[in-house]
Amino acid sequence: MGIIRTFHPIGHGAFYTERHNFKDRTFTVVYDCGSKTLKDIELERKISSTFRKNESIDVLFISHFHEDHINGLDFLKNHCKIKRVVIPLIDEQAKALIKVSNFINGYSNTELIDNPQTYFGEDVSIISIETNPFENINDNGVNNENAEVFTNITGGRKRTFASGTVFVPFNDVEWFFIPFNYKYGDRRTLFEEALRSEELTLSDINTINDICHHKEKIIRAYKAVNGNLNETSMILFSGKRIDDYIHSSNYCRHFSFHQSGCLYMGDINLRQKMIVTNIRNRLKNYWQFIGTLQIPHHGSIYNFDSSILAQNMCCAIFSYGTNNTDGHPSDKVIGDVCANYTCPYLITEEQSSIVIQVS
Numbered sequence: 001m002g003i004i005r006t007f008h009p010i011g012h013g014a015f016y017t018e019r020h021n022f023k024d025r026t027f028t029v030v031y032d033c034g035s036k037t038l039k040d041i042e043l044e045r046k047i048s049s050t051f052r053k054n055e056s057i058d059v060l061f062i063s064h065f066h067e068d069h070i071n072g073l074d075f076l077k078n079h080c081k082i083k084r085v086v087i088p089l090i091d092e093q094a095k096a097l098i099k100v101s102n103f104i105n106g107y108s109n110t111e112l113i114d115n116p117q118t119y120f121g122e123d124v125s126i127i128s129i130e131t132n133p134f135e136n137i138n139d140n141g142v143n144n145e146n147a148e149v150f151t152n153i154t155g156g157r158k159r160t161f162a163s164g165t166v167f168v169p170f171n172d173v174e175w176f177f178i179p180f181n182y183k184y185g186d187r188r189t190l191f192e193e194a195l196r197s198e199e200l201t202l203s204d205i206n207t208i209n210d211i212c213h214h215k216e217k218i219i220r221a222y223k224a225v226n227g228n229l230n231e232t233s234m235i236l237f238s239g240k241r242i243d244d245y246i247h248s249s250n251y252c253r254h255f256s257f258h259q260s261g262c263l264y265m266g267d268i269n270l271r272q273k274m275i276v277t278n279i280r281n282r283l284k285n286y287w288q289f290i291g292t293l294q295i296p297h298h299g300s301i302y303n304f305d306s307s308i309l310a311q312n313m314c315c316a317i318f319s320y321g322t323n324n325t326d327g328h329p330s331d332k333v334i335g336d337v338c339a340n341y342t343c344p345y346l347i348t349e350e351q352s353s354i355v356i357q358v359s
Contacts, residue, residue, distance in 0.1 A: 009347055009349055010349060011321035017031075036105075053079060086129060088232050101230065103218075164179075266294075
């Protein structure tokens with residue numbers, strides 16, 4: 001068995017791929033596909049240089065629906081044959097928040113948010129992951145409802161699964177994909193209060209037409225809470241439950257081997273109460289096999305908590321644009337990573353910043 005994991009240089013956004021070779025079977029995974037830095041044509045070139053026309057993608061994981069994580073999907077779904085998509089399950093109010101945030105950032109396509117089945121096509125399997133319960137965890141760090149139950153992600157008709165479901169690509173392969181859909185509502189509460197001061201509610205702005213009609217009021221409310229309305233992010237563990245090593249390289253600079261497991265974090269806010277503790281508990285049986293950590297939200301100081309770091313984590317991925325105005329990545333976050341003796345990999349829009357892991 002072998003894997004090629006690539007953290008693609010797309011600037012402020014996320015585009016990560018895994019190509020697995022299980023004996024005579026291949027299995028391709030994508031986690032997010034979007035960029036705020038690259039122009040559309042540049043992002044399309046990046047995708048088409050990664051995948052051949054009509055190449056199959058076995059699973060596409062989408063962490064959340066902000067434009068910098070999804071605006072490459074229009075091209076990706078037409079360029080490749082996506083077999084199944086795993087998305088976080090969100091309610092109507094969360095959808096309204098995302099639409100507002102995307103609209104203000106210049107992205108108004110809502111079809112993926114409103115109807116993912118129509119967006120990807122009827123022949124694509126859509127798998128939804130429920131929001132994460134903070135209970136039902138036993139002493140072994142396993143959700144009691146799904147204890148030691150492995151689900152073949154390629155089979156069955158079930159479309160909605162619990163957060164923390166352990167997926168395998170094939171029944172006889174012990175490589176695990178474990179998504180967790182975390183939801184935190186403080187941003188929604190603040191924004192709803194700001195909307196009320198403008199005599200609006202979330203139900204008043206459920207469509208793009210509604211948002212356009214109330215644009216000025218919405219922008220004032222958005223600025224009042226300093227933006228960032230994301231309240232959901234689906235993280236993903238991808239790896240084994242035994243010692244297994246992978247080699248990281250950064251454009252001909254080679255680094256030592258480390259554990260092959262990776263924890264993709266999307267834009268999760270690790271500063272929310274109990275989230276890090278919950279993640280550690282839920283992944284207790286896999287934690288020591290995580291060698292790579294994707295730092296959430298482009299290295300923002302407001303989304304990071306150093307308690308997520310572990311001694312076995314040798315590689316920390318920062319994806320950001322060199323000309324971003326948010327100060328990403330935070331110097332403090334980079335310092336916290338280095339203090340854990342973890343190597344920070346700074347991935348921008350420059351091709352020379354690409355990171356590839358091979359086992």
